[in-house]
Amino acid sequence: MARARTDKHFEIAVIGGGATGYGAALSAAKAGFSTVLFAPSARFAPGRTAALFHDSIAMLEDFGLWPDLAANAAPLKSMRLVDATARLIRAREVTFHASEIGLPAFGYNIANADLVEAFQKQAARQARLTIYAEPVHAIEPRKGEVKLAFGKGQKTSVSLVIGADGARSLARRAAGIATRDWDYAQAALVTTLSIEVPHQDISTEFHTETGPFTLVPLAGRRMSLVWVDRPHITDAAVKLAEPDFNAEIERKSRSVFGRMIVDSERAIFPLRAMLAERFAANRIMLVGEAAHVFPPIGAQGLNLGFRDIEALGQILPRLRNDPGEASAIDAYHRARQGDIRSRTFAVDLLNRSLLTSFLPAQALRATALALAGSVPPLRRVLMKQGLAARSQS
Numbered sequence: 466m467a468r469a470r471t472d473k474h475f476e477i478a479v480i481g482g483g484a485t486g487y488g489a490a491l492s493a494a495k496a497g498f499s500t501v502l503f504a505p506s507a508r509f510a511p512g513r514t515a516a517l518f519h520d521s522i523a524m525l526e527d528f529g530l531w532p533d534l535a536a537n538a539a540p541l542k543s544m545r546l547v548d549a550t551a552r553l554i555r556a557r558e559v560t561f562h563a564s565e566i567g568l569p570a571f572g573y574n575i576a577n578a579d580l581v582e583a584f585q586k587q588a589a590r591q592a593r594l595t596i597y598a599e600p601v602h603a604i605e606p607r608k609g610e611v612k613l614a615f616g617k618g619q620k621t622s623v624s625l626v627i628g629a630d631g632a633r634s635l636a637r638r639a640a641g642i643a644t645r646d647w648d649y650a651q652a653a654l655v656t657t658l659s660i661e662v663p664h665q666d667i668s669t670e671f672h673t674e675t676g677p678f679t680l681v682p683l684a685g686r687r688m689s690l691v692w693v694d695r696p697h698i699t700d701a702a703v704k705l706a707e708p709d710f711n712a713e714i715e716r717k718s719r720s721v722f723g724r725m726i727v728d729s730e731r732a733i734f735p736l737r738a739m740l741a742e743r744f745a746a747n748r749i750m751l752v753g754e755a756a757h758v759f760p761p762i763g764a765q766g767l768n769l770g771f772r773d774i775e776a777l778g779q780i781l782p783r784l785r786n787d788p789g790e791a792s793a794i795d796a797y798h799r800a801r802q803g804d805i806r807s808r809t810f811a812v813d814l815l816n817r818s819l820l821t822s823f824l825p826a827q828a829l830r831a832t833a834l835a836l837a838g839s840v841p842p843l844r845r846v847l848m849k850q851g852l853a854a855r856s857q858s
């Protein structure tokens with residue numbers, strides 16, 4: 466890892482060492498810009514995995530990460546939605562198969578820790594990329610440059626900052642970008658499980674009145690659990706003795722996978738939603754959760770973040786001199802606003818349709834799922850929409 470020097474000038478600074486930070490840094494360096502990435506080391510709960518769809522996997526292949534990830538990545542060949550509410554109007558169970566849209570799998574489930582480790586290996590090979598493990602403390606956009614203070618009093622200046630610094634983004638605040646924030650009074654309990662009955666590469670979402678209870682395949686007879694529920698319920702579940710917890714998750718998953726045994730720590734993530742009002746301003750572009758946060762329903766968050774990186778990959782190589790110039794900032798904002806806003810709206814609608822006790826909304830949801838289950842062209846449209854698969858449409 467490089468030693469920090471004071472007052473060194475880079476063309477682009479990327480802030481944040483999560484998956485989108487490394488992706489943005491690789492894109493910037495590959496576009497030919499001298500790039501610095503500020504990536505303090507991050508620890509991921511063992512149960513944190515991301516279901517990444519076809520286009521995200523294609524991007525990981527382009528970055529050369531796939532050989533490191535393939536062995537432990539679990540294919541997601543089918544997706545099953547089960548209405549597990551006790552409501553008057555319930556939807557039929559629906560299963561979507563990737564083969565219906567000509568794909569071997571919708572995508573793969575990958576541990577967040579493996580993903581970031583694979584990115585780190587590639588980043589270390591990039592000559593134009595310097596990595597500092599220190600956090601950035603101050604970001605000051607000025608005329609023609611952005612000043613940064615980091616580590617123990619070091620400084621640098623850049624032409625463009627890419628904020629990949631997560632939901633509480635300092636970069637976003639420095640850019641003067643306001644947000645819309647809301648919450649659903651939900652939390653996610655995350656862990657991994659050993660299962661008795663093979664999962665057959667099927668991801669299963671049990672939709673309950675208080676949030677989805679999702680089991681996603683891992684390699685072998687293991688699955689990751691994302692249990693979204695009211696915070697007092699997840700708080701109680703995390704404290705259950707292991708045998709009681711095992712019995713509770715087997716009950717909630719209707720014994721579809723037989724006996725289940727929790728095999729890693731249980732972690733809780735409070736859920737909230739946030740949408741930035743712009744996605745770039747004042748020589749600062751936002752990617753990933755610095756720009757958009759929503760609950761883990763339908764595995765959309767990081768897939769959307771990777772589409773931010775894809776947009777950088779299209780815009781940055783076209784720029785000749787100043788990557789932070791106003792036209793580049795504007796181009797990035799315009800390129801991302803439709804996708805980010807529509808995806809945030811769709812996830813919000815899906816979550817609210819579960820939480821609502823409003824009968825007509827329940828009826829609409831049940832009808833939509835019934836149609837999705839029985840009308841092949843609609844099924845295909847929905848599957849492609851869920852994947853946001855431009856390459857397949």
Ligand SMILES: Cc1cc2nc3c(=O)[nH]c(=O)nc-3n(C[C@H](O)[C@H](O)[C@H](O)COP(=O)(O)OP(=O)(O)OC[C@H]3O[C@@H](n4cnc5c(N)ncnc54)[C@H](O)[C@@H]3O)c2cc1C
Pocket residue numbers: 480481482483484485486503504505506507514515516517599600601602629630631632634635653655691734752753754755761764765766767768769770
């Ligand atoms: C329970 C759960 C399950 C999920 N499952 C899925 C899924 O299946 N599929 C999917 O697509 N998405 C999923 N998501 C969403 C996905 O996890 C997020 O979209 C993704 O992790 C966001 O990555 P990021 O790089 O934008 O942000 P982060 O991972 O939050 O990274 C931000 C980084 O910036 C660093 N940072 C912050 N401030 C500074 C600073 N000042 N200087 C330097 N560094 C800084 C932080 O230390 C951190 O490492 C899930 C989310 C949750 C909560």
